[in-house]
Amino acid sequence: MSAWRQKLSPEHVSAARTAIAGTALETPLVQSPFLSKLARTDVLLKLEIAQPIGAFKIRGAANAISVLPDACAGVTCCSTGNHGRGVAYAAKARGLRAVVCMSELVPEAKVEGIRALGAEVRIVGSSQDEAAEESRRLVAEDGLAEIPPFDDPLVIAGQGTIGLELLDSRPDLETLLIPLSGGGLAAGIALAAKARKPDIRVIGISMDRGAAMYESLRAGRNVAVEELPSLADSLGGGLGADNRLTLPVCRELIDETILVTEAEIYRAMQCHYYEDRIVCEGGSAVGAAALLADKLPDVRGPMATIITGRNLDMNMHANIMAGRSIRLGDLTLEGKPYHA
Ligand SMILES: *Cc1c(COP(=O)(O)O)cnc(C)c1O
Numbered sequence: 001m002s003a004w005r006q007k008l009s010p011e012h013v014s015a016a017r018t019a020i021a022g023t024a025l026e027t028p029l030v031q032s033p034f035l036s037k038l039a040r041t042d043v044l045l046k047l048e049i050a051q052p053i054g055a056f057k058i059r060g061a062a063n064a065i066s067v068l069p070d071a072c073a074g075v076t077c078c079s080t081g082n083h084g085r086g087v088a089y090a091a092k093a094r095g096l097r098a099v100v101c102m103s104e105l106v107p108e109a110k111v112e113g114i115r116a117l118g119a120e121v122r123i124v125g126s127s128q129d130e131a132a133e134e135s136r137r138l139v140a141e142d143g144l145a146e147i148p149p150f151d152d153p154l155v156i157a158g159q160g161t162i163g164l165e166l167l168d169s170r171p172d173l174e175t176l177l178i179p180l181s182g183g184g185l186a187a188g189i190a191l192a193a194k195a196r197k198p199d200i201r202v203i204g205i206s207m208d209r210g211a212a213m214y215e216s217l218r219a220g221r222n223v224a225v226e227e228l229p230s231l232a233d234s235l236g237g238g239l240g241a242d243n244r245l246t247l248p249v250c251r252e253l254i255d256e257t258i259l260v261t262e263a264e265i266y267r268a269m270q271c272h273y274y275e276d277r278i279v280c281e282g283g284s285a286v287g288a289a290a291l292l293a294d295k296l297p298d299v300r301g302p303m304a305t306i307i308t309g310r311n312l313d314m315n316m317h318a319n320i321m322a323g324r325s326i327r328l329g330d331l332t333l334e335g336k337p338y339h340a
Contacts (some may be wrong), residue, residue, distance in 0.1 A: 041301025
């Protein structure tokens with residue numbers, strides 16, 4: 001039996017469901033008629049954008065914070081944005097202090113969103129790893145409890161509650177298309193879903209600019225990648241130098257990993273908007289991007305993808321919907337008006 005199974009089991013996901021009820025929502029699962037027609041099977045969208053913080057990360061954060069004593073000094077985390085929002089929201093709901101550390105690459109809209117939720121924000125360095133160091137310092141010196149963004153059994157179990165809800169609503173699901181970064185979301189969902197339905201297919205999807213988990217799964221070890229600006233900024237960052245859980249769990253439970261380009265993400269964001277009437281981050285559109293680009297190895301349905309978050313700069317969103325070109329660091333992404 002794999003070592004990680006001592007720390008993380010499907011029972012932890014069931015327990016998380018009880019622990020986060022009242023803080024996180026059970027979100028709607030809606031059909032995408034356009035993508036269903038394209039894939040010739042039901043394609044369902046799990047709307048985590050309906051969460052109070054506009055993203056699924058409230059689930060893992062609320063679960064991890066639920067076990068802390070009332071008398072603790074507070075919590076800290078490092079985050080590309082949505083994890084920080086989740087920690088801020090869940091800490092506030094429990095009346096705890098929250099300090100969120102993040103890198104300079106994080107868009108201003110996300111920083112403001114976290115401040116508005118009542119947390120202190122600290123901007124440090126130009127990589128997720130540097131932000132993580134500052135967070136560890138706060139643990140050592142101020143006695144705050146660190147809530148990791150993905151490599152933690154309680155966080156993974158919290159994200160895994162999505163898997164329970166998916167199969168409650170649609171026991172006939174055969175394929176899950178999951179945006180993949182640190183792998184907490186994919187690990188949790190795969191754990192919960194495969195416990196109920198061992199032959200369900202779990203496909204992790206990342207952007208092709210700096211996909212740490214994709215590279216690490218192929219190399220068979222934790223690979224550091226360069227962080228690059230991407231429409232899927234929520235999927236950026238490394239696995240952490242001391243990754244213990246998400247890499248082994250993803251290695252065992254994810255069936256396929258796929259990369260999509262910035263142009264494919266751009267078109268998928270337009271598609272979600274014009275066809276599904278959904279505003280979502282680039283990181284949420286990678287499932288549709290893989291479908292639209294015909295990158296799924298074999299299309300077996302019914303399938304679901306997770307619309308993981310909607311916390312993006314709305315000027316950027318408006319530009320993409322208008323088909324304008326976009327600057328991503330030193331890369332110019334050629335604009336293109338949407339057509340079906
Ligand atoms: C964090 C995040 C992901 C990826 O989750 P991991 O657990 O890091 O793999 C995907 N989409 C959004 C919007 C996120 O915030």
